[in-house]
Amino acid sequence: MTDDLDRLFERLVSVLADDAPGRLAVPFSAAEVYERLVPYRSNRSILKVATHQDYEMAVLRLLAGERGYASLEPAEVRDALQREAGESNPDTGLFRQFPDAVLSLNRLAAERFLRGDRAYAPPPPPPLPPPPESAEAADREEDHTEKPPLEGAAFELAEQSETPRQCPYCGETLPGSRKVNFCPQCGQPPSGELRCPACGGEMDVGWRYCVSCGRATGFE
Numbered sequence: 001m002t003d004d005l006d007r008l009f010e011r012l013v014s015v016l017a018d019d020a021p022g023r024l025a026v027p028f029s030a031a032e033v034y035e036r037l038v039p040y041r042s043n044r045s046i047l048k049v050a051t052h053q054d055y056e057m058a059v060l061r062l063l064a065g066e067r068g069y070a071s072l073e074p075a076e077v078r079d080a081l082q083r084e085a086g087e088s089n090p091d092t093g094l095f096r097q098f099p100d101a102v103l104s105l106n107r108l109a110a111e112r113f114l115r116g117d118r119a120y121a122p123p124p125p126p127p128l129p130p131p132p133e134s135a136e137a138a139d140r141e142e143d144h145t146e147k148p149p150l151e152g153a154a155f156e157l158a159e160q161s162e163t164p165r166q167c168p169y170c171g172e173t174l175p176g177s178r179k180v181n182f183c184p185q186c187g188q189p190p191s192g193e194l195r196c197p198a199c200g201g202e203m204d205v206g207w208r209y210c211v212s213c214g215r216a217t218g219f220e
Helices: 004-019 031-037 040-047 052-063 075-085 107-115 135-161
Strands: 070-073 102-105
Touching (some): 004 040, 004 052, 004 107, 040 052, 052 070, 052 075, 070 075, 102 107
Antiparallel strands (some): 070 102
């Protein structure tokens, strides 16, 4: 099934082929398509377009390079028409702003049409292979996957290398697996404040008796 774009290309090829030998191989200005070669008024019934906007949309698609029927230069104009043709509500007459752009027909597709081939559109280009993964990306992924075990190992090493706490009064090692409020050996708080084991009053190192309650401290 052909559509407006196919019929426009067929009509353009027929007109150029009838114009002069070798005419299909000669680039021409884009304005010639809609002003002289295949104007809307004299080709409306041949193209089977319902409205002028349908005609303009077919011209826009042709100049944008759809299906590889033609190539437009300069490239920035072609790119602009391609973007516009892909819009949901395109400006179908945008190509009129670039009348001096140069159009070249796909000779292979034109010759296939003139021979009567049913399929003459050039095949679509094969899909591009996925880009190879860069070494930097691979390193980042490797670092990401190895990060948790490295962090765990660092934590374990830090935990193992932590110096055990000692009681500042008796010098015994304090338990490291729980909160320690008092030394299990001498009963003093590891905060450095010496207290009477009987009344809890403040004491100084070397006192044998508490000045508050008179009880023996047990320290020599």
